[in-house]
Amino acid sequence: MFRSKRTLVLAPLAAALVALASSGPAQDAPLDLDDALRALMIEAVEVGGVEAVALAISVEGEPLFAGGHGPARAGKSAPATEETPFAAGDLAHALLVTAALQLEAEGELDLGARVTERLEGLLPDDSPLRVGQLLAHSSGLPDYRDFAPAELLAGGASYAELLAGVRDQPLEAEPGTCVLPSATDGLLLAALIESASGRAAEEVLRASIFAELGMDDTSYDAELARARASEAASDEEPTPAFLPRGLRSSAADLSRYLNGLVELELFGSGALESMTAAVELKDGSRAGSGLGLVHVRHFDNAGFVLGEDSGAGAARLAYYPELGLGIALVARGETPRLAALERQVAALVIERPEEGLLDLPLDATAQRVYAGSYQLGCSTLVVRGEAGRLVLDELDELPLVLLHQGEHRFVARDDPGIRLDFEVEGELAQAFLLERHGAQARCVRFQHGAPR
DSSP states (O other): OBOOTTSBOOOHHHHHHHHHHHTSOOOOSOBOHHHHHHHHHHHHHHTSSEEEEEEEEEETTEEEEEEEESBSSTTOOSBOOTTOOEEOGGGHHHHHHHHHHHHHHTTSOOTTSBHHHHOOSSSOTTOOOBHHHHHTTOSOOOOGGGTSOHHHHTTTOBHHHHHHHHHTSOOSSOTTSSOOOOHHHHHHHHHHHHHHHSSOHHHHHIIIIIHHHTOTTOEEOHHHHHHHHHHHHHOSSOOBOOOGGGEEEOHHHHHHHHHHHHTTSSSOTTHHHHHHSOOBOTTSOBOSBOSSOEEEEETTEEEEEEOOOOSSEEEEEEEETTTTEEEEEEEEESOOOHHHHHHHHHHHHBOOOOOOOOOOOOOHHHHHHHOEEEEETTEEEEEEEETTEEEEEOTTSOOEEEEEEETTEEEETTEEEEEEEEEEETTEEEEEEEEETTEEEEEEEEETTEEO
C-alpha cells in the first residue's frame, strides 16, 4: 500500500529543509510526496556529508519521481538530475552477474563448472571453486585489493597481476559455506565473461545490457577502455583487467536496468527467479541473498537490493515485487550511506501497517540475559540493549529493533517476518533460532572468544 501524495507529514528537520530550499516560512501543513523526497535529498547533501545525489522511483515500470540535488560535477554549478552520470562501480557485480546469466542461457558458460576449467593460472590448479559461487559471493576468496600493490590498483594491470597476491593466501571460508562479498569474485567473473564471449567485459555489458535498454548515460571510463583496447591489439602484454570503478551511470539508467530485469527483457523466462532465489549453502541452509543481490524487507514487504557499498561513489537499486516499487539511487561523497537513504525513501512511499505486536518491557537486568555476540556461519551477530529494547546488529545490515513477545521470543519491529527464539540456560541465553520469513538458522553464543 502506497501513501497518498497529499497526506504526508515530514519530520521537523526535513520540513525545515524544504522550507529553507523554497525560502519560505517553516511548514507545519502536510507536504506532498515530491516535496518530501526532495527534502530527503537536501538533507543528505546539507547535513549528511553527500556532495550530490540523484533518485528515480518507478511503480510497475512507470515513473513516480525523478530528480537530483547538488552539483552534477565537483566544483561546478550545474545541478545534478536523474540523468547525471555518477560512479556506479557498486553495481558492477550485479551487472556482471546479469551478463553471466545471459551467457549461460546461450550455452556459453556453465555455472556448475570449476573456474580453473575456463581460466588458467589465476587460481591454484586444485581449486574447487565453481563459477556459480562467484555469482553468489560464496567463493570464500580474500579480497585482492588487500594484497595488490597500490600502483596496480590504479589501472592497467592484468588479471594475473592483480590476483597474484590472492593465490598465496588462505581462503576466508570453504567455497559454498557462507556468503562473504569480495571484489575478487567480480574480478574473476569479468575474466570468465571475457573468456566465454571473446570480447572485453565492458563491450559485453554495453551490447547486451546498456544498448538493449537504452541506457545512454551509462558507460565505461574511456581512458581505461582505451588502455584495454590498446593492449589487446598489441598482443605483446596481457590485456588489463576490467575494473568496476570505470563504470558510470545515472539514476534514470539504473531504473531502466531494474525494469529490464523485472520485465524479463534481458533474460528468458525463469532467469530472474534464478537470480533472486536464496543461495543454498553446503550445510543446507539458505543465505539472505541471491546471485548479485541481497534480500530485504520493508515493513511487511519483501524485496531485494542490488549494489555494494564501497568507495566514494555509490549506486543502489531496491525492488519490492509485491508493490512493483523500484528505487534507484546514486550519489557522490566520502560516506554516501545509500542503504539508510533508500530505507528513508521507502518509508515515505510505502504506508506503514499497524504492527499488532507486543512490546513487553525489558529492563537492563533482563537485557543482559540475551545480550552478547553470536556466531552464524562465517558471520558474527551482536545482540545489545538500547532504550528498553534489544537491538540485533549484523554486518552490512541496518540494526533491527526487537519487540519482546514473552517466552524468550522477539520480533523485528520493522519486519515481523524476522523472529528470534532464545535458548536460555540458567541466567544466560546460549543460542537463538533466527527465522527469516520461513528460513531458519541457529546462532550460538561465543564463549571466551570461541563459539560454543
